[in-house]
Amino acid sequence: MVPLSYYLVLSGILFACGVTGFLIKRNIITIFMSIELMLNGVNLSFVAFAAQWHALSGQVFVFFVMVVAAAEAAVGLAIIIAVFRTRETLNVDKVDLLKL
């Protein structure tokens, strides 16, 4: 048996790695991947709590989080393609103006 807190610590570590990557990375695609990492950490805590309380609805919530993440990834990558087309760079330090 594994204590629930171990799962929560693992999910916290994943979330912290995601936040760190979001802050220190300079490539826009890698920043986006860090967001996915954060979502994964949250999903793990959802499933761990669902297992603790034997509540199936936690799994359904994870399913919804995944659907929203997929939609977000599709739109975000399309935005990245549009940014790259106008700026020809993926470095976020060089994408600092809202106008084209």
Place this chain on the structure above:
Amino acid sequence: MKLPPGRRRYGSVTENMLHLVLFSVFGLICVAGAINLLVQTHPINSALSLVVVMGSLAVEYLLLGAEFVAAVQVIVYAGAIMVLFVFVIMLLNAGAEERSKGSIVALMLGVPGMLVGSILTAWILVKHSGTQPVALGALPGHPKDIAQLLFHDFLLPFEVTSILVLIAIMGSVVLASRPESIEKTKKEN
């Protein structure tokens, strides 16, 4: 002892040891992949280490008994979303990232601060959370029950997410298409 339906009896000592060992091994792989994502400079290496993280998370879900979530994790996350990422990295021909110089003060204060904060949080979670251990495969995840929840109890959120996905598809097509091609389609009509 009579257990409520769907609730598993706590396993034997060997089973508990196996659970702990499997949890630790795949948890370590998971954390190693997450740290590798941060360390690598080329985005394709980061993407592949994210696939490792998602694969080992799927095993963690299996250990918790959430077979449905594990399958969806592999199919949607490790399959669809990561393929999209790798595809975009190759499409844009992304090279290694240029590191910008951060402030040394932030590094000197931030890294120890983060370490102290995370160790403190982990210690409080492990020692004082007051939660019970989770048995191997604790979730009673029959596909029929999940389908009942998804298509009956959560029908409205399900339909709303389907509309969300539809909007996302249209949005990504419009955003990623070239402006000239949109003009051309307008002229043709």
